[in-house]
Amino acid sequence: MRGLRVVLTAALCMLAFGPDARASPSSGTSRRPPAVPAKDLVGVVFSVDPAGKELTVQRDLGYATEVITLTAGGSATPLLGSLKRGDRVKIAYDRERGHLVAIEIARVDP
Numbered sequence: 001m002r003g004l005r006v007v008l009t010a011a012l013c014m015l016a017f018g019p020d021a022r023a024s025p026s027s028g029t030s031r032r033p034p035a036v037p038a039k040d041l042v043g044v045v046f047s048v049d050p051a052g053k054e055l056t057v058q059r060d061l062g063y064a065t066e067v068i069t070l071t072a073g074g075s076a077t078p079l080l081g082s083l084k085r086g087d088r089v090k091i092a093y094d095r096e097r098g099h100l101v102a103i104e105i106a107r108v109d110p
Contacts, residue, residue: 038092038093038094038103038104039092039093039094040090040091040092040093041057041059041068041090041091041093042059042088042089042090042091042108043057043058043059043060043068043088043089043091044057044058044059044086044087044088044089045057045083045084045085045086045087045088045089046058046067046085047085048080048083048084048085049080050080050081053071053072053073053077053080054069054070054071054072055069055070055071055072055080055083055091055102055105056068056069056070057069057070057089057091068100069100070091070093070100070101070102071099071100071101071102072101072102072105073096073101073102073103074103074104075103075104076091076102076103076104076105079105080105083105087107088107088108088109088110089105089106089107089108090105090106090107090108091104091105091106092104092105
């Protein structure tokens with residue numbers, strides 16, 4: 001019985017004084033995980049669909065090639081119309097809701 005009381009007291013203390021207890025509800029701030037920086041990849045344009053805002057890039061991993069399809073977002077969207085198959089590009093991308101989203105696209109000299 002005493003052990004149960006100790007466990008319940010510890011659980012109540014964790015709830016009362018846990019990490020979320022320090023954030024005041026009136027401050028309007030919520031605890032979010034830290035932002036993960038965008039990742040970069042360099043590859044060759046395999047296909048472009050400006051209307052669908054999609055870009056497929058092939059990159060060389062040294063031991064294999066990988067084909068990646070990304071959705072263009074932000075400042076990457078206007079550049080899609082000028083890209084063509086075979087262009088070498090550097091893409092900053094992020095993962096949003098399970099999809100890869102290109103944030104920035106820049107042409108790279110071969």
